[in-house]
Amino acid sequence: MLGVILESITRPSEVAALLQYKFAPKSSSTERLKQSLANDASKKECYKYLNMTSRSFAAVIQELDDELRDAVCLFYLVLRGLDTIEDDMTLNLDRKVELLRSFDQIIYQKGWTFNENGPNEKDRELLVHFDVVIDEFLKLKPEFQKVIANITKLMGNGMADYATGEHRENTSVATVKDFDLYCHYVAGLVGYGLSDLFAASGLESKEIAEDKTLSNAMGVLLQKTNIIRDYREDLDDGRQFWPREIWGQYIDKFGDLTKPENKDKAKHCLNHMVLNVLNHVPDSLTYLSRLRNQSVFNFCAIPQVMAIATLALVFNNLDIYQRNIKIRKGEAVKMILQSTNMDNVIAIFRHYVFEIAKRNEATDPNFMNISMAVGRVS
Ligand code: D61
Ligand code: MG
DSSP states (O other), rough: OOOHHHHHOHHHHHHHHHHHHHOOOOOOOHHHHHHHHOOOOOHHHHHHHHHHHHHTTTHHHHTSHHHHHHHHHHHHHHHHHHHHHHHOSOOHHHHHHHHHHHHHHHTTSSTOOOOOTTTOOTHHHHHHTHHHHHHHHHOOOOOHHHHHEEEEEEHHHHHHHHTTTTTSSSSSSSSSHHHHHHHIIIHHHHHHHHHHHHHHTSSSOGGGGTTTTHHHHHHHHHHHHHHHHHHHHHHHHHHOOSSSSHTTOOSGGGGGOOOGHHHHHHHHHHHHHHHHHHHTTTHHHHHTTTTOOHHHHHHHHHHHHOOOHHHHHHHTTTTGGGGGGOOOOOHHHHHHHHTSSSSHHHHHHHHHHHHHHOOOOOOOOHHHHHHHHHHHHH
């Protein structure tokens, strides 16, 4: 906490937000969740795994209204389990593909657990105790179960296609179209599933699940932002998610973007990647503007606002090629406290997109395209 305050010490509004957040009374939703966990050990386990495996989503999920909280928590845990199989580079490829393609059936097998993940896989514990997730999944309303199983099937098969390189000539991401499709599988589909859950809960109208382009954009914007921010970590782990169609315009070898002698090209490449994400901003704002329930609005708006702030942080910032960079906790908390209505969310988006415009340079080959993408938001 002290470190967090020091990081924001020159920004009084952030220090105020941190203190307000820290000493705020527990929300009524948190209270009700605590009550529902008091005499339910297996549900309690699930929320323990939610908090263990997600820094970004645990808090916003727990703040959802009662009608949705458990369904979204289980949706998250099921997909985190699936992703823990996808991410494991120590698993044999045939075994991985078999698991990915059948995961939508595994979630109906009472007692199923998995201990074949490598010892260093970050969420391996979740799969070791996956029987608890399955028990709670099977207690959800059949309509919720169907949404979750349907998305799990589509995502598992999409991940398997990528793991085997089925739809293209090699295992890295070649074209912008491939990049969009991969992000659709791993994140856009979450947007579809969440919209279906919102509609099934009755907290939002059926229309929210009808425009798939908007639901997809919600997830793709988050995933692409993570992929830019995580360049170095992924490179060090032997993964490449940036499409060659973009980085190939600037450099011959993906890893060469880290080299000091390539810094201008690396900067232009990075900004080209940010430009690609900016294209999803109008759809994300349109989706948010259609939400009616307060808890659903906060749940959806907070991650989007964090992503826009992260995009502004990475734009024109060569540090991403050397280390992990993150927005300050004080900045994050200030945004969380503000992200409760559409007017504030639009103001936050404008603020960060304006930050990008200020650091846009006339020497950048995409200077004009970036200006136009900015113009579409402000
Ligand atoms: C509103 C609110 C939250 C939303 C949304 C709309 C639309 C989409 C998403 C959240 C999904 C965002 C994904 C961005 C984070 N990326 C990852 O976690 C990557 O894994 C992707 C596959 C598993 C997706 C699991 C997930 C994530 C968030 C959820 C959810 C399911 C269910 C409900 C609510 C939020 C990434 O994982 C990194 C890691 O291992 O930690 C990767 O492997 O690329
Ligand atoms: Mg993954």
